[in-house]
Amino acid sequence: MFSGAQISLYPMADDFVDVIMSALGALDPYRDQLRIETDDVSTLLVGPPEVLFRAMRDLFSAAARTGTHCVFSATISRGCPGESDDAICTSSHFDGPLAPLAERQESALAAVRKAPDMDVFAVGQLSLYVLGQGNHMDEIYGCIDFLKQSGTFDKSKHFATKLKGDTGALFATLEQAFCHFGPPEGHVTIDLTVSANSPSAR
Amino acid sequence: MFSGAQISLYPMADDFVDVIMSALGALDPYRDQLRIETDDVSTLLVGPPEVLFRAMRDLFSAAARTGTHCVFSATISRGCPGESDDAICTSSHFDGPLAPLAERQESALAAVRKAPDMDVFAVGQLSLYVLGQGNHMDEIYGCIDFLKQSGTFDKSKHFATKLKGDTGALFATLEQAFCHFGPPEGHVTIDLTVSANSPSAR
Structure with missing residues (x-):
């Protein structure tokens, strides 16, 4: 399954x-x-989610550790019917059939509990989109339930869910949301913003 | 239909x-x-697309005119089944049944031709998501066809279409993409990035 992201980093x-x-x-x-391909708006990362989310986490954490107010923005996508598959994207996340929602929520929570501590505090918000099916809100609500229990939940907003916490737990939560809500072979995207060192939050 | 955006402005x-x-x-x-509601990550704008896109255009154009490298990011949404309707969102964009694709492309192009000149050059990229239906790619490809003819098309990228041009034409193109692809009462979102004064582009 083709997966990747268009990412941008904005140090203020x-x-x-x-x-x-x-x-x-x-x-x-x-x-x-x-x-990896870069132009003047964003950098494309194509690869499996287990590499992609760690790379995004480490890139953002490195920028945030400078103390500068930094924002990371990403358009993350898997399974888009318009994209040909690429061997570099092979991932164990999508093995097997779609498990029951409660089972996926449990395994997602277990994965977040194992996240490393990066010692970088951040806030962020995501919108998860499950495309190509009529019951997309069931999977989105199932994901929001998981987010609320993840330990990184901050609040619900119109069009998005806001998270906060260590970037280790935060990006682990995002990886689980991306991989385990919507069918294994489905078209799923995340619209993501992560922010650190904002003067507004002080 | 409930419509609005979570927006952020990043001056570097x-x-x-x-x-x-x-x-x-x-x-x-x-x-x-x-x-309008603001927190430390984004500002919520709720209202009809004809106001929303002009407000986003004017906000970004004002920031770009300072000459600072600025990026505008937005999560734009309409018709989300999880959001209650709000009278402030009443819009003429969604009157009547879904017209044939070619007809919508024609009227969208006519609207972009009438866009005012803001005298601010910008580049941007968008991902349009049509949710809650099985044939979502037909509408997305129909929108991409419109974007290619809009006069603001720059290039296709993985997960996004890149645009460039005056912010008048650019935000008019975005408004048409948002309102006229996907059914009038459908759940449609755009993940948007717009950038001006980037040293990478010089």
């Missing part, structure tokens, strides 16, 4: 280019497991 | 708070037609 500082360039080193351990 | 500068605060004046002409 005059030296934003330096902050971005220094954070990019955090992608080095993942470069052989991802296809 | 040490004085980002000043850039944001001064641009917010551009929302003043629309304040009585929108419900």
